[in-house]
Amino acid sequence: MVNSIRGFAKENRIIRRNHFNTICYMDNSHHGFPGKNKIADVREIIASQVHRTPALTCASLNEITGSFLFFKCENFQKGGAFKFRGASHAVITLSREDAVRGVATHSSGNHAQALALAASMRGIKAHIVMPENAPKIKVAAVESYGGIIRFCRPTLPDRESTLLEVIEECGATEIHPYNDYRIIAGQASAAAELYEDTPLLDCLVVPVGGGGLLSGSILSTRYFSPGTKVFGAEPEQANDAWESFQKQKLIPVRNPNTIADGLRTSLGSLTFPIIMEGAEDILTVSEDAIIRAMQLIWERMKIVVEPSAATVLAAVIEHPLHFAGKNTGLILSGGNVDLYRLPWLDRTITNH
């Protein structure tokens, strides 16, 4: 790789050597820190598989927020979420030898579906470790994409040990949901497309869970729209990215208790330094704001988004000073929702 994270740091004139020195030699870093050319290459590599999702605008949400909003609709992506970008990239670029042994991950969320789909498109196996109490709708979704499910007890140690078992048995390659430069480079393609399809954006707001989408978006911003400020949007009730950003050290999430099920994970060793360096700020949002923003998007834009995606509009509504009068991009990360469990139906209904 021509571009190293150290070089990136220098060019950006904010050097936090303690972070960068550590991450360069950690797991998955051998896939190489994604530079500008790498991301351009990745876009070409995955172009025939991923949807180039539209950027939508909505006059009434502009009015409500006082900003000019451009929504990148990854809810329309294959598999219903941005996750397919990274998974597709990781699977396509596997060597033939590795590919025949399949891929594996532990996930009960969108990454599981995305990896199963990407694997089926290459005609290889995807082994998905899921907790035995995973919602049936998610199990069915993974199965519908041809994923081979291995159930385990619903604890992180159990998930990890079961995944190791699978890998030992099959020789499958683990594809981590975010802490992997192949994944980060794939997720970067969403923001890169958005910058091509919209007027110059002053700000970009991206949901942050493990940080794959946010760190990828930061890289694309640096390479393709360096004047744009990038904000992470995070639930108050899973605010590890906010805390890590404030304290400038990686702090894992504790007891995340948010409806935004895609954002309950902790930042990774590869995503954190990129976010630390490139994010303008992490904006936290309340559960009420997430639900209200989700409902607004459904009502006004007539599109289905999941709670995690709605955090970006919630952030614009709860932190208006950053966005007033600005061209603001928002990445709607996904649309995988159980249509039998809509959050506004569970609340005391006051506005109806």
Added chain:
Amino acid sequence: MVNSIRGFAKENRIIRRNHFNTICYMDNSHHGFPGKNKIADVREIIASQVHRTPALTCASLNEITGSFLFFKCENFQKGGAFKFRGASHAVITLSREDAVRGVATHSSGNHAQALALAASMRGIKAHIVMPENAPKIKVAAVESYGGIIRFCRPTLPDRESTLLEVIEECGATEIHPYNDYRIIAGQASAAAELYEDTPLLDCLVVPVGGGGLLSGSILSTRYFSPGTKVFGAEPEQANDAWESFQKQKLIPVRNPNTIADGLRTSLGSLTFPIIMEGAEDILTVSEDAIIRAMQLIWERMKIVVEPSAATVLAAVIEHPLHFAGKNTGLILSGGNVDLYRLPWLDRTITNH
């Protein structure tokens, strides 16, 4: 007008004089039967006001139906439904003298919202007669677009007499929701756009209530894609178009009892002859099929459509022989749904 409906009939070589002789002199017919040039003109006239909505595809719905589906997303139209096309045309083309006295209609549905919005964009008044038991959400929507609501008792005679009162008081111009060539020509623009944006379509499926969208779509098909077969999609429980089409005479709907609230009206004297002549068939669909199709669209396409819009996919699913292996356009007529009352939540849940 250069084009008359008689000329249209002759050119089409299916002459049903009894229909055409009657409708030429009926209400609103003085606005002129919309010929090819007229529809091209209307598109230019309304272009700055209406959204050019996208045509979306969905691989999993193609797989489920065995057809190649192209969805024209009028749920993304201003006001949340195709109705804004016709309303916008009718309001823009009012003379200045008529415009200052405003427009009026009786409706509790999408036409009311569309007319209120179109009027507000011209800076004139829209008087909307609504039954006093209209859902609050619909009243609020009309008010949000600046409509002036006059409530009446919930019977058709009351609605009509109240509308007459309003017109006598204000001198407002009545804009009928469908039985008006200005409206039909406006609605025709949706199919005309779809034909420009898709490969050659073998079939086009359009919901039918009063017939404004279906008759407009038939005209655009004749002028811009004459090889395409046009089907109406109608709830079994409001099957007046099907019955009228079978018996070749206009039969009003009796006790419509369908979840597709936009399709409970009867065909009009202007829409029926066009449908009689230009539709390939009217396909009726069950309530269960409508709800299942609506849910499929939300789940697989991640977009919000109302039950009336879902009838088109229900028709493809319930009448597959017409569409197998064919390029099929479907007009998703609107997306105005009460998010607190989703039909699949009211049913016995068997698939979950």
